[in-house]
Amino acid sequence: MNRFIIAVTLGLMAANTAYADVTEEDLLNDTASVDDVLTNGMGRHLQRYSPMDILNKENVQNLVPAWAFSLGGEKQRGQETQPIVHDGIMYITGSYSRLYAIDVKTGQELWQYDARLPEGILPCCDVVNRGAAIYGENVYFGTLDARIVALNAKTGDVVWNKKIADYKAGYSYTAAPLIVNGLIITGNSGGEFGIVGEVQARDAETGDLVWTRPVIEGHMGTLDGEESTMTGTLNATWPGDMWKTGGGATWLGGSYDADTDTLVFGTGNPAPWNSWLRSAGNPEGTEGDNLYAASRLGIDPATGEIKWHFQTTPREGWDYDGVNEVVAYEDRDGNKRFATADRNGFFYVLNREDGAFVSAVPFVKDISWAEGIDENGRPIFVEANRPGDPATAADGKKGEVVFASPSFLGGKNWMPMAHSPKTGLFYVPSNEWGMDIWNEPITYKKGAAYLGSGFTIKPNYEDHIGSLKAIDPDTGEIKWEVKNPSPLWGGVMTTAGGLVFTGTPEGKFIAFDDETGEELWSFQTGSGVIGQPITWEQDGEQYLTVISGWGGAVPLWGGEVAKQVSYLNQGGTLWTFRLPEQLASK
Ligand code: CA
Ligand code: CA
Numbered sequence: 001m002n003r004f005i006i007a008v009t010l011g012l013m014a015a016n017t018a019y020a021d022v023t024e025e026d027l028l029n030d031t032a033s034v035d036d037v038l039t040n041g042m043g044r045h046l047q048r049y050s051p052m053d054i055l056n057k058e059n060v061q062n063l064v065p066a067w068a069f070s071l072g073g074e075k076q077r078g079q080e081t082q083p084i085v086h087d088g089i090m091y092i093t094g095s096y097s098r099l100y101a102i103d104v105k106t107g108q109e110l111w112q113y114d115a116r117l118p119e120g121i122l123p124c125c126d127v128v129n130r131g132a133a134i135y136g137e138n139v140y141f142g143t144l145d146a147r148i149v150a151l152n153a154k155t156g157d158v159v160w161n162k163k164i165a166d167y168k169a170g171y172s173y174t175a176a177p178l179i180v181n182g183l184i185i186t187g188n189s190g191g192e193f194g195i196v197g198e199v200q201a202r203d204a205e206t207g208d209l210v211w212t213r214p215v216i217e218g219h220m221g222t223l224d225g226e227e228s229t230m231t232g233t234l235n236a237t238w239p240g241d242m243w244k245t246g247g248g249a250t251w252l253g254g255s256y257d258a259d260t261d262t263l264v265f266g267t268g269n270p271a272p273w274n275s276w277l278r279s280a281g282n283p284e285g286t287e288g289d290n291l292y293a294a295s296r297l298g299i300d301p302a303t304g305e306i307k308w309h310f311q312t313t314p315r316e317g318w319d320y321d322g323v324n325e326v327v328a329y330e331d332r333d334g335n336k337r338f339a340t341a342d343r344n345g346f347f348y349v350l351n352r353e354d355g356a357f358v359s360a361v362p363f364v365k366d367i368s369w370a371e372g373i374d375e376n377g378r379p380i381f382v383e384a385n386r387p388g389d390p391a392t393a394a395d396g397k398k399g400e401v402v403f404a405s406p407s408f409l410g411g412k413n414w415m416p417m418a419h420s421p422k423t424g425l426f427y428v429p430s431n432e433w434g435m436d437i438w439n440e441p442i443t444y445k446k447g448a449a450y451l452g453s454g455f456t457i458k459p460n461y462e463d464h465i466g467s468l469k470a471i472d473p474d475t476g477e478i479k480w481e482v483k484n485p486s487p488l489w490g491g492v493m494t495t496a497g498g499l500v501f502t503g504t505p506e507g508k509f510i511a512f513d514d515e516t517g518e519e520l521w522s523f524q525t526g527s528g529v530i531g532q533p534i535t536w537e538q539d540g541e542q543y544l545t546v547i548s549g550w551g552g553a554v555p556l557w558g559g560e561v562a563k564q565v566s567y568l569n570q571g572g573t574l575w576t577f578r579l580p581e582q583l584a585s586k
Helices: 002-016 024-028 553-557 560-564
Strands: 064-070 084-086 089-094 098-103 109-114 133-135 138-143 147-152 158-163 178-180 183-186 198-203 209-214 220-223 226-230 254-257 262-266 295-299 306-311 327-330 336-341 346-351 357-362 370-373 379-381 402-404 426-431 433-439 453-459 466-471 478-484 493-495 499-503 508-513 519-524 534-538 541-548 573-578
Touching: 024 178, 084 133, 098 138, 133 178, 147 183, 178 254, 254 327, 336 426, 346 370, 357 370, 426 499, 453 560, 466 499, 493 534, 499 541, 553 560
Parallel strands: none
Antiparallel strands: 064 573, 084 089, 089 098, 098 109, 133 138, 138 147, 147 158, 178 183, 183 198, 198 209, 209 220, 220 226, 254 262, 262 295, 295 306, 327 336, 336 346, 346 357, 370 379, 402 433, 426 466, 433 453, 466 478, 493 499, 499 508, 508 519, 534 541, 541 573
16 A cells, blocks of 8 residues: 555656657657657658667567557557657557557556547548657647647647648548657648648647648649749649649658758659549650659758659559658768668669669569669659550440559558668568559549549469568668568568567567578567557666557458458557566576
């Protein structure tokens, strides 16, 4: 009894001590400061690398659970969050736009915020959320009705709640927000509804808009409440009025390269999927490139002006969204580089100064839509693998069906890769699958799917779809590969201890040797792991956390693959592991 009272008193004392506000400096130093995890990506470069080596190849077999936390209720579905750890509190987001604050030592809930979602939200690909952001006194996250909410990090009280876009038009929000120089920067989701991709920057304290940057040519940006500049050149690469509902959702959020002071956001598919409606009868020329969809954009964080662009899939017609994360790193010669593993199956290296193309190699087998990438970074199309034009079909309703690989869910989807400055390698969660795809006529209708395509996803191999690959960005060589029966859908993390962590839909959370891919440790979490692991130090011990909870796009859109994995159980449990001090040297 006495012990209980003392514990409660100590708890109250802890709660009364001043909360340490998170500063720009803290965010800048997030990778090096191992006692907290303040940013999505464990550093805004998104390397997902920890310099910690308390836990290493020799002792990882001694890693044990410390606590687990259930997200509860019938609201399970896909859990894709990356936790944030600050000042003794862990912040996670859950499916259906929920945010939890948890005592990092005990796993006990401190408070929970459930967004009140309206009827009629239109999330395309499960009710997921990929994590929160933290700055000042607040914690931030986006909601499925396309809003961004600031909560007091200590109490969970709402500080402000702002609308990003109209959910009735198909907009939603699932990414972790990005914070740079006191601005909270968000993208948007909804590329399957003919929305227009945009990046917005708000004052993190007040939620007031500072700038907006639509990513499809012809649309006007704003700065301080006034029109700034037009994105691109009207009708340069889009025919007629198609740009007005041109897609390019910025749905995975962005990264920040502090060295060049540049935000980098990827953009999704141009809308509709049927590329013939966007090519103005000129498939060979740049007229149908549909900028800046399926691209990466370098953006000035102060003004929202586009500094550079790199389009991975011009005239995109397979739903190869260009949103996958862009990771800033240095190659072995010390050159400042970006790397990104695109949905289209190619792994690109770009120059960090200007986004210029450096190199590209396939990171999955059997790419059918392009023979390769030319010296300018432009794909060498296989025209016969472009889904046919329904306008030229006998019935005018269904164009020629092609088998295209990768499938539209990508050689890699949203799940983030990791980079180790120690090995120089990227650890890429990839999938090897294809699809039958065909085009159909379509006209835009607000709030309705705007595809003009049909599809069925199929596995390419009997023994695997998922493949974790270690890629050398300097040579393009695949150093090792670990295959997995079902598609990989979870994030990857790597550490100075020589470990690579990721999870599988079959439920395993696994540590691999960073040089060989050998499995060194695993733990069955009870449901599919599609979340993003983190690690940090607490009281001299190394901790790891990952969320388990199967869902996401595969069960909804995976066609024949979805049937293969229909036996997988849903869940919703946050697992925290630690290496006890007495086992660290064993
Ligand atoms: Ca940190
Ligand atoms: Ca898409």
